[in-house]
Amino acid sequence: MTPRLKKLAAEFPHHKNIDGLLVVNDTNIRYLTDFPAGESWLLVTPQKAVYITDFRYFLQAKHGLKGVSVKPYTKTPCLVLFDLVRSLKVRRLGFDERHTSVAQFKKLKQFCPRRTKLVPAGGLVESLREIKEEGEIAQIRACLKLHFKALDLLKKVVKPGVTERYVLARLERFVRSHRVGFAFDPIIASGPNSCYPHACVTDRVIRNHEPVLIDTGIEIGGYKSDLTRNFFLGRILPSVRQAFDAVKLAQSTAIAMIKPGVLAAQVDRQARNTLKKFGLAKYFGHSLGHGVGLDIHEDPRLSCKSTSVLEPGMVVTVEPAVYVPNQFGIRVEDMVLVTQQGCEVLSGHYDQ
Structure with missing residues (x-):
């Protein structure tokens, strides 16, 4: 065996x-x-x-x-x-x-x-x-390495005048050209569409002075990556800037807590408490994160209901968000590896 x-x-x-x-x-x-x-x-x-x-x-x-x-x-x-x-x-x-x-x-x-x-x-x-072996972590790193190249492409593709579906088509071409697959159906949500956490791609034309939320994942050898980035075109509205800054702070304070022995629910609670200080917690309706590996959503879960205790080798997403109905949504998502002493942000060096 x-x-x-x-x-x-x-x-x-x-x-x-x-x-x-x-x-x-x-x-x-x-x-x-x-x-x-x-x-x-x-x-x-x-x-x-x-x-x-x-x-x-x-x-x-x-x-x-x-x-x-x-x-x-x-x-x-x-x-x-x-x-x-x-x-x-x-x-x-x-x-x-x-x-x-x-x-x-x-x-x-x-x-x-x-x-x-x-x-x-x-x-x-x-x-x-839940506990990833070295080979599994290496596979996830390989997914992220290619994922970063996809994000570099998106920086050039996302601009006023193109549709969400066009952006998806360019992303699909990139994935096929590298002979890999998507970890899940990409989320490309512009303007008010970004207030939907799992928005479907539409023919909406991307406009100036609005955020574009893109949540994508690459799959190689069964293992997956999962990152969300926000693309800002033209002038950033003050309300959008405040939400982005709050979400970034919520993510950084949550990640600072991640280490062996910490309850997953505590990490989720930390992010919500940060958003609460900005008066934005009511716009964050899903859990903070989830494990990633062969499945895009797997244990452990970073949620208020989770009973999981973090252990070295776990790979989780940390994705606080703010979704203001009919206006905009902001989500920042990175992948984090729990280490012996604390954690490593596997996607941390890539621009958010």
Whole structure:
């Protein structure tokens, strides 16, 4: 088995004493096997790991997977799964209730042997993914390196008279020319459109004396970057300048708190308290940030509801914002690595 699979299996006794885990989420399977999963399940036990897939992916999985057995199925993966469960004598089979559909759960219950109990074990793989290995951090740095070049291009492209969709087209051309992908659908929001946190790109013509909010991400080898920058054209209105300065201060004071042992909720609270001093906290409605890796949004979450404690190796975004309805929005987003002594702003040297 791969080192990640062995590490996962070592957690079983401490997690409801399960002796097997069914993984159905594609991203979690990719993390554990380094294989881009599709329409597949992964059974992990202390003895072995088995990748269960259909005819379409069987041969590719057989050739591509290392340290993992591959089993094909025809009608339903449940038949193969529970044959394995019986032969491996799994008595407490964990499953991720967050990624298992109602239909899948009904099938699991239908085919599950009487001697085996289905045990909710959600979040077990995600907890491993929170702490990035050196290779993962290197991948994220590679994404950011290309991301900075994309931002350099945008500085030349974003100007009065062009549409949001034109800016998107230039960005798409850049990404294709470098043979990579987007981490998510880019957000390009000009003027009053920028007050929508996840605005859709439109045919609106960008005008002078207004902000343009651009939130983009690059994906390389499955790993992702996520940055938001604000482009100002012509004169910056005093209200926009005040909001930008407040958001920048909220971000810097929040980042200053990031180090091992700090509660994620405390970092979120610090940013809100800063915006509150400017009378702008009411315009900040989402959480401060989130983990980034194989998923663009993953644990840990920097939010007031989070119970996460920051640890070395975590990579999170810090993205305070102000959205004034029907007027404008400002968001500054950077990626931060939690280190042994504090943190490193992975995107910090690039102009905000």
